[in-house]
Amino acid sequence: MSKLIFFSIFLFCFSISNAQNSDIDLLKKINLNRNTNLESTMVGITNSAMPVSVGTPIIIYAVGLIEKDSTTKKKAIFIGESLAASAFISLALKSIAKRERPYETYPEIENVTLESSYSFPSAHTSSAFSTATSLSMAYPKWYVIAPSFLWAGAVGYSRMYLGVHYPTDVFAGAIVGSGSAFLCYKLNKWINKKRAPHQKKLWE
Template sequence: MRLLALFLVAVAAQAQDVPVDTTNLPPNTEPYEVVVLRDIYDADGPLVAVPMRVVNTSAYPVYFGAAPALWAGSLLADEDLDPALRLTVAQAANFGLTFALKNLVRRPRPYVAVAGVTARDRGHQGDDVFDPHSFPSGHTSSAFVIATSVSLSYPEWYVVAPAAVWAGLMGVTRVWHGVHYPSDVLVGAAIGTVSGAAVHFLLPRVFGEERDAAPAMPVRVVIPL
């Protein structure tokens, strides 16, 4: 019995020293998120690359221009300024929450951690990167906070549909550019949507309050007899 026990221990010890071949594993043994990342990243050709690059290029002009444009347009048209105020506050809240999570989680970018993935975004090509953290996606959260805030303030199909499509494509293009994982995009979309909706429903009306509260003055028509 003692000899059998010693034999089993020797076999187990020898088995632990045998290396496992991981060079020929099928692709689906990777984490599911990396598989999705590769599927999106590997999609190439003009029909994919052109819209992905166009949407990605539109990011900063829209991010920094949406609120000023809404302020200016509302002032020039003498319309309610509350939508512009809500968008400004929502963007600020979204920015603070997104970058707080980035510095808390500190997740490396895919082009750093995943073999075969490089950054297609010029802002991530080089040694000096402004934001090296992947989770959550700041581009996506910013796109969704704008889309949500504007859509709730102007609930027309010609506002809601383009805003939703643009925000959704922004999330996809960040994965295609190799700078974000799918979960970065999903959480970024959630943060932007919640920020935009929360500010819209919780922020009291400021500029339109008196206009809405003031009762209409009765008009008297005097007919001479």
């Protein structure tokens, strides 16, 4: 039994080591081979994460108020709830994982910007994917879904391009963001069903 436990621990550590090696290798390919002419563009994309994520539900809610449309206001609240949930989960995971930024561990990584928080997961990415997913669920049209996820993916890529996140940070951020939107949707649907059993959709 003790040999099996030792082998399991060894295998786990070996897997983590390989994953870390693949993580930093991919980051180096993205960061060290980047087109420096795009730096200002990438900084702009990364800086758009929070303004767009926060502004989207506010604008939609304002439209709902102006048009006196309760359905539009419900969609805005749902998008805002998804963002709040993703932010809470991301901050909680950061405080638990306490992973240092890649440029702090690997001096060869060229960070274009500085960050004060921990690395895992990427909060910028989680916010972007939360907004993209919840917006796409509220307005399931290709002309909403395509640009939303294109923007969210660009935000995630920009975090690696700028050298402030590992690929696994970005991947985890995307999962947290999208997962938060689905969780909020299911929770709202369950609450609405309890209040009005005949309702089939969140927005009806």
